[in-house]
Amino acid sequence: xxxxxxxxxxxxxxxxxxxxxxxxxxxxxxxxxxxxxxxxxxxxxxxxxxxxxxxxxxxxxxxxxxxxxxxxxxxxxxxxxxxxxxxxxxxxxxxxxxxxxxxxxxxxxxxxxxxxxxxxxxxxxxxxxxxxxxxxxxxxxxxxxxxxxxxxxxxxxxxxxxxxxxxxxxxxxxxxxxxxxxxxxxxxxxxxxxxxxxxxxxxxxxxxxxxxxxxxxxxxxxxxxxxxxxxxxxxxxxxxxxxxxxxxxxxxxxxxxxxxxxxxxxxxxxxxxxxxxxxxxxxxxxxxxxxxxxxxxxxxxxxxxxxxxxxxxxxxxxxxxxxxxxxxxxxxxxxxxxxxxxxxxxxxxxxxxxxxxxxxxxxxxxxxxxxxxxxxxxxxxxxxxxxxxxxxxxxxxxxxxxxxxxxxxxxxxxxxxxxxxxxxxxxxxxxxxxxxxxxxxxxxxxxxxxxxxxxxxxxxxxxxxxxxxx
Amino acid sequence: xxxxxxxxxxxxxxxxxxxxxxxxxxxxxxxxxxxxxxxxxxxxxxxxxxxxxxxxxxxxxxxxxxxxxxxxxxxxxxxxxxxxxxxxxxxxxxxxxxxxxxxxxxxxxxxxxxxxxxxxxxxxxxxxxxxxxxxxxxxxxxxxxxxxxxxxxxxxxxxxxxxxxxxxxxxxxxxxxxxxxxxxxxxxxxxxxxxxxxxxxxxxxxxx
Numbered sequence: 294x295x296x297x298x299x300x301x302x303x304x305x306x307x308x309x310x311x312x313x314x315x316x317x318x319x320x321x322x323x324x325x326x327x328x329x330x331x332x333x334x335x336x337x338x339x340x341x342x343x344x345x346x347x348x349x350x351x352x353x354x355x356x357x358x359x360x361x362x363x364x365x366x367x368x369x370x371x372x373x374x375x376x377x378x379x380x381x382x383x384x385x386x387x388x389x390x391x392x393x394x395x396x397x398x399x400x401x402x403x404x405x406x407x408x409x410x411x412x413x414x415x416x417x418x419x420x421x422x423x424x425x426x427x428x429x430x431x432x433x434x435x436x437x438x439x440x441x442x443x444x445x446x447x448x449x450x451x452x453x454x455x456x457x458x459x460x461x462x463x464x465x466x467x468x469x470x471x472x473x474x475x476x477x478x479x480x481x482x483x484x485x486x487x488x489x490x491x492x493x494x495x496x497x498x499x500x501x502x503x504x505x506x507x508x509x510x511x512x513x514x515x516x517x518x519x520x521x522x523x524x525x526x527x528x529x530x531x532x533x534x535x536x537x538x539x540x541x542x543x544x545x546x547x548x549x550x551x552x553x554x555x556x557x558x559x560x561x562x563x564x565x566x567x568x569x570x571x572x573x574x575x576x577x578x579x580x581x582x583x584x585x586x587x588x589x590x591x592x593x594x595x596x597x598x599x600x601x602x603x604x605x606x607x608x609x610x611x612x613x614x615x616x617x618x619x620x621x622x623x624x625x626x627x628x629x630x631x632x633x634x635x636x637x638x639x640x641x642x643x644x645x646x647x648x649x650x651x652x653x654x655x656x657x658x659x660x661x662x663x664x665x666x667x668x669x670x671x672x673x674x675x676x677x678x679x680x681x682x683x684x685x686x687x688x689x690x691x692x693x694x695x696x697x698x699x700x701x702x703x704x705x706x707x708x709x710x711x712x713x714x715x716x717x718x719x720x721x722x723x724x725x726x727x728x729x730x731x732x733x734x735x736x737x738x739x740x741x742x743x744x745x746x747x748x749x750x751x752x753x754x755x756x757x758x759x760x761x762x763x
Numbered sequence: 764x765x766x767x768x769x770x771x772x773x774x775x776x777x778x779x780x781x782x783x784x785x786x787x788x789x790x791x792x793x794x795x796x797x798x799x800x801x802x803x804x805x806x807x808x809x810x811x812x813x814x815x816x817x818x819x820x821x822x823x824x825x826x827x828x829x830x831x832x833x834x835x836x837x838x839x840x841x842x843x844x845x846x847x848x849x850x851x852x853x854x855x856x857x858x859x860x861x862x863x864x865x866x867x868x869x870x871x872x873x874x875x876x877x878x879x880x881x882x883x884x885x886x887x888x889x890x891x892x893x894x895x896x897x898x899x900x901x902x903x904x905x906x907x908x909x910x911x912x913x914x915x916x917x918x919x920x921x922x923x924x925x926x927x928x929x930x931x932x933x934x935x936x937x938x939x940x941x942x943x944x945x946x947x948x949x950x951x952x953x954x955x956x957x958x959x960x961x962x963x964x965x966x967x968x969x970x971x
Contacts, residue, residue, distance in 0.1 A: 307960075307961075310946070310949050310950055310953040311946065311949050311953075313928070315927065315928035315931050315932070316926075316927060316928045317928045319943065319946060319949075319950070321950070321953050321954065321957060323957075323964045324964075330793065334797055334847075337797070342940070344940065350965075351965075358793075359794065372794070373794065375794035375795065375796070376794050379794060416963065416964060418961070418964075419964055424845060425845055426843065426844050426845040426869055439869075440845040440869050441845065441869065441872070442845055442846075442847040442869060442872055442873035442876060443847040443873075444847060444873070444876035444877070444939070445872065445876065447940060448939055448940050448943065451940050451943075451944065452940065452943045452944060452947075452950065453950070453954075454943060454950055456939065456943065458926060458928060460868075490781060490839065490842060491781070491838065491839040491842065491865060491867075494839065494842075494865060494867060494868060495868065521843075522843075524839065524842060524867060524868070526868050526869075547963035547966070551962060551963045551966065552963075554962070554963065555961075555963040558961065590781055590783070611780055611837070614779075615779075615780055615781065708790050708844070709790055709791075710790045710791070710793045710794065717813070727783075727785070727843060727844075729783050729785040729786070729843060730785070730786060730808065731785060731786070731789055731790075731808050732785055732790070735789070735791070735808060736813070
């Protein structure tokens with residue numbers, strides 16, 4: 294009897310080129326995603342050493358990080374010459390290497406973690422990498438997908454491999470069906486609150502359980518996307534009929550006889566029933582309330598029905614100091630009800646929540662309503678394809694009628710490196726993934742939540758329990 | 764990459780958990796070329812007052828810590844974004860070794876690729892290092908990668924942990940890409956096998 298293995302171990306074993314003398318493994322990389330935030334540095338480093346790109350057919354490139362998301366009718370108003378150069382260099386470098394690239398002007402352009410899946414580029418059982426921490430998104434397909442640094446991007450381009458030490462395995466079991474008015478974002482924020490932002494460090498997480506089985510691919514991507522916020526190297530969901538139905542017919546997915554062959558192999562991709570995980574975590578999603586963050590890391594989350602915690606009630610001095618610092622930065626008061634916190638800005642978008650289902654769920658809330666006076670509300674579709682789909686469904690009309698700004702695709706205000714940012718002190722209800730100090734602009738304050746919750750906040754002008762508007 | 768054997772220098776205490784790479788290198792500088800000196804970006808938002816002047820309350824703005832080359836940090840250092848600009852700015856500022864109870868995965872890898880030692884010590888030892896570093900008279904630390912030891916007048920000799928593979932990489936300062944390119948025959952053999960067993964991964968359609 295072969296030893297039972299986790300899904301992670303199975304993918305790992307299939308990709309070990311060899312075990313290195315220092316104990317690491319040299320892993321074959323099947324899929325590499327490249328974006329404008331790292332390409333310029335990686336191509337420059339390759340050029341300096343006279344190295345080429347070994348497998349240009351296994352890399353897909355997009356411009357997303359520095360691209361402005363205002364109207365694209367004339368010249369693109371880049372933040373500065375450095376930003377313009379970053380887009381020019383990903384275009385030039387990919388052209389030279391023969392890499393497929395969707396840059397500004399291509400209707401498929403968009404956020405790397407939205408475009409990769411919707412093109413059918415990322416497949417189950419692959420090792421997928423990208424110079425971006427939210428590469429964990431692609432674990433939704435049962436791919437071992439993880440973020441890497443810029444030096445490592447160069448390594449992948451030059452060799453189509455990566456050297457790595459194997460992580461521990463962690464299983465997160467989510468019991469469903471999940472409660473009304475909650476989404477994958479609420480699941481993952483609750484999980485984060487439960488295990489903390491270093492709860493997954495050194496691990497690869499596999500999500501299992503009835504609350505996971507019922508998730509759509511978009512929702513699984515939201516869940517896996519935030520795995521990095523637990524500190525995990527990657528998050529995984531074993532592929533199933535939901536996965537296969539999503540992939541079938543996508544432009545870069547296999548077709549014909551190759552599809553049938555792939556499907557047969559993908560059906561075997563799951564952890565053995567008695568596989569041993571190094572760590573087990575369980576969470577009951579049946580009684581969950583919609584969650585928002587109140588602090589400056591994604592683990593500082595709470596049900597919308599709760600209040601800002603009181604540092605004085607925390608025994609551990611380090612934890613107390615951390616919470617006090619977060620509350621101070623956020624301009625909140627201990628004991629203040631979360632549903633009374635007023636907001637200035639709403640951002641619906643990002644690789645976490647910028648997909649078609651996210652926009653649909655926001656429209657459910659804002660339909661025939663108006664954005665509250667004094668609130669600026671943005672929708673930044675995750676990709677040109679998402680935008681086109683939303684427009685075909687008339688979602689843009691609902692957003693515009695409610696007073697939202699309907700924008701072009703990109704990362705935009707999730708990390709605010711394209712010139713789009715909040716002013717100091719401004720408070721945002723955001724569907725992105727990080728509420729770190731300064732993340733959406735210096736001294737700006739970010740509350741993370743689902744698209745439906747962000748839509749509700751846009752309508753009332755304060756953090757709001759979306760269940761009251763459904 | 765320069766090999767790292769051992770290093771002696773001033774250690775700055777940063778007694779804060781969960782310091783993320785956004786704090787180490789704010790996003791407004793992410794477009795800067797690597798060839799520029801990134802030292803000024805290091806911890807920029809917490810190092811400066813809103814008017815742009817240096818905040819004397821921040822540890823790295825006070826002598827002798829303004830020339831620190833070792834950082835003693837809280838748990839979960841380097842979490843968040845994969846930006847390699849974080850180790851770049853730390854390196855340009857002068858840091859050669861970091862001590863923490865826990866490093867975030869991607870950040871740790873990025874340090875290794877830039878010749879910075881991420882040394883893991885138990886929480887209790889980090890508390891002692893923070894205390895020693897806080898007193899300028901005992902702020903000098905030696906980080907010895909050969910012996911896996913931290914040495915200091917106040918705390919004595921402490922063992923630190925680092926994976927053997929990581930230690931060897933830093934000691935030798937080898938170029939990882941060159942090393943891997945030396946394994947091309949094995950890579951090609953594996954690729955041939957993968958083409959046979961999972962051909963759909965090697966025959967993607969679509970694109971242009």
